[in-house]
Amino acid sequence: MADQAPGVRIDGLTVVYKTPAGELPAVRGISLTLEPGTITGIVGESGSGKSTLALSLLNAVQPPGRIAAGSVEIDGLGDVVGFAGEQLRKARGAHIGYVFQAAQNSLNPLKTVGKQLLDLGRSHGVADLRGLVREARELLGRMGLDGARVLDSHQHELSGGMRQRVGIMLALVLNAHLVVLDEPTTALDMITQANILKIVREVHAERGLTTLVITHDIGVVAEVADRLAVMYGGRLVEQGPTREVLGSPRHPYTRGLIRAIPRLVGDIDEARALPGRPPTLVTVPKEGCVFRERCELRMDVCDTVDPSVVADGSRIVACHAVTVKEHAS
Amino acid sequence: MSDTLIPETGMSTSATMRRNFWLGVWRVMKRKPSRMAGVVIIVGFAFMGVFGPMFFPDHLPDNPNAITQPPSWAHWFGTDPQGRDVVALVITGSRYVLLSAAVTALITVVFGTSLGLFSGFKRGRWDTVLMRITDMKLTIPGLPLLLVLATVWKFGSPIQMGLVLGLLGWGGVARAVRAQTLSLRERGFIEAARGLGLSTKHIISKELLPSMAPYIAMNMLIAVTGAVYAQVGLFFLGVLPYESDNWGVMLNLAVFQAGAMITTNALGYLLAPLLAILLLTLGIVLVVDAMDEIFNPRLREE
Amino acid sequence: MINGTGITKTFKQRGNVLGRREVPALRGVDFEIGKGGSASFIGESGCGKTTLGRIIAGLETYDSGEIEIDGTPMSPLKLKHRQPHFRKIQMIHQDPYSALNPTRTIYQTLQAPLALRAGQTGRSKGWIDERAAEVLSLVGLDPGTVLSRYPHQLSGGMRQRVVIARALTVDPEMLVADEAVSMIDVSLRLGILALLKDLRERLGVSVLFITHDVATARYIGGDGELYVIYRGQVVERGPVDTIIANPVHPYTQSLLSAIPVLHGLELPGEEPVVPLESLTENQSESGCLFAARCPFRGDGCTDERPLLRVTEGVPQEHACYYPQRRSVIARPMSEV
Incomplete structure (x- = not known):
């Protein structure tokens, strides 16, 4: 069992959902590598498939959804797509820690945090429960909380930011080295958000983790992630080192998204809304580029041909217009 | 072709709205064959209650030569100890049962809903007083009270019976509707309606009630079954005089007079009213399943 | 348009057996929002910014202090007489999903307040339909396709536009937008903000913006007043651009x-x-x-x-x- 950060290779992953209109892909042909010891941020709007992608890492896509194709290779574990039953349950928690969306509300309101911690330990067959509690107290202390007090508290006695930290503790306490955070700061205040992001960064470095952060907020990714991947309509449209992608975005969606955020300095009227609206499972185009309806660089080829993923050094983009421009220059 | 023009311009008149609603209901019903079966059963029972007794004379002909017969081609469920056809008895007895059940359901729902709405919407002192009364009412045990009432009242008319059962049954609905009202009134659209200056009448009838409609409709249907059980039970226990035709009277006679527990001859006499109750309950359960989809536009229009 | 002096509000929470706990939500807040102007309240959740917004929209009472709407003090008035004044101030809720009644079409939603006005001013039914289409056009929606829809058939951004259209049916002088874009997709947020800004410029509607994101406040109006609220007290107040800089x-x-x-x-x-x-x-x-x-x-x-x-x-x-x-x-x- 690897006691260091594992690498993850997602290859050609497609997840479909059964609807009255047939099986529709929520995630389509995605390949993404999480290098060991890095923080990767996935940015996307509602319906982009980002949460589905995160669930696939645990092979936890619930019916009516299912993983239709592709593989998710995790170092020291193998391809989790083939896992089932007990094997899968053990992998979750012990290898992969998951902090759920709205972790603020995912605690059991009837049990103290400590009791839930013990439940978690027992279900994973932890022999040394005292050690587990000690570890939890240390982790909470590390995140600036009074561990003993928090373990004795019920959910309603904790603030939103404290609950989020408890969520992170529960994801890490079994010594998982791959951590997925789904919308870690939604519904938190700016100051609390900054605090949580700082904790994520520090804990990541200290414990030697591979971290995946899923969010709709480009600012969150900008603060914590080494690499940034942008999802739209179930496709990965752009990825690369965070600073490079933010500094010189190539895909028109990434560019539009960054321009749509009002900033504190500079000409405020430079902020522009993206026209149209994000597609849903049903309205996403079956062929051609998924973004073309809202794209300012749309060409004829976009209607029929899905742009292929083109790598240029550490930058990866899926856009016809970008490819054409590069060939020209 | 003004009909097709109206929805296109978006100026839907209430008539087209209503038509769309019933089209939606039809769609929902068609979705599952079980629902259609439920509707058929309920319509069948309604038909039986309204028109059934008209096909039979006021006093069913008795036949001293054919007392307590087992089922045969002439008498599908056999005959009773007076030689009367059991099927005819079920049909003539249905009017009392169904009419009183309908009255009960109506009173339960109208009374319970208005009280719950009022209490939840007004809150404060009114709420406290009304809910204390409701709680007190909920603590009154129904059956003993009915037994006491039966000593002074004969329940000869189904309306009387429905009235009493209804007045005993509204407590649960009132509490539930109040709880729903309390949670709905915190929703943005109710607050917005108040901010826009819309009348309380509008808010209650147009904004609150439709959101609770599936709930109220379900309660109403379930109240029907409850009322059927209650009155049939009363008659079966024999605490009420046998003055009226009723399934409960049949059950009582089947057990205590025809000896259904001892002889197989009276089995049909015992089973027929039981089957009728079972079938009615089944029909209601099957239809209740559709209520959510009927009153929720998202599920209805899909 | 509206101003308040020394507004206080204390919430009584159910405490232990010994009595209720009092939580001061506002501790003597002064504010002033001019006709066609803009203001923003920022602060952490629980700082009182939403409570103050709700008081301004007439959805909540205050304990002491005085609010004047167009020069008329509110506290001497009975609730019934206060309401027409507060109707000039309409709230845009944070959650466009619960702000629209799921059982009513957009037409029905807009028709109700319009019918009320038509009744008061003796206008015809034709005016209602016309005005319903008009307010939808104002918020950038196509009346032909939207009027007959139910809320669930619209995206979050479209719903929020409908909510704004509904507020416009009463010709408000001010809109109170409480975190009005936080539940909307990032690429659509700016569209809603631009709409509020546009309504301010075109119709002269004042906008009160309640948010935890100062940059969005700046987008609505850099010249507007920014109120930084902490635990029920305004701790800094001035033009948005001045305070940010x-x-x-x-x-x-x-x-x-x-x-x-x-x-x-x-x-x-x-x-x-x-x-x-x-x-x-x-x-x-x-x-x-x-x-x-x-x-x-x-x-x-x-x-x-x-x-x-x-x-x-x-x-x-x-x-x-x-x-x-x-x-x-x-x-x-x-x-x-």
């Missing part, structure tokens, strides 16, 4: 420091301010409310509460004994 209260500075930096596009501020601890329920009531969390706390901070005032060399009002400009916000790399 030169915040002097350590709380304002911590709020601004917490805004994520788009590394690669921006450089972080040089003197970010991080509060010493997080906001808890039982923080001290004596002296400056922020003292317990303040990294720059000095003599006298815990003795007497500083009040909002103007001091020499600081253009905006503030409530700090040691006002000091600090460079806390990120700067675009292009400007460096």
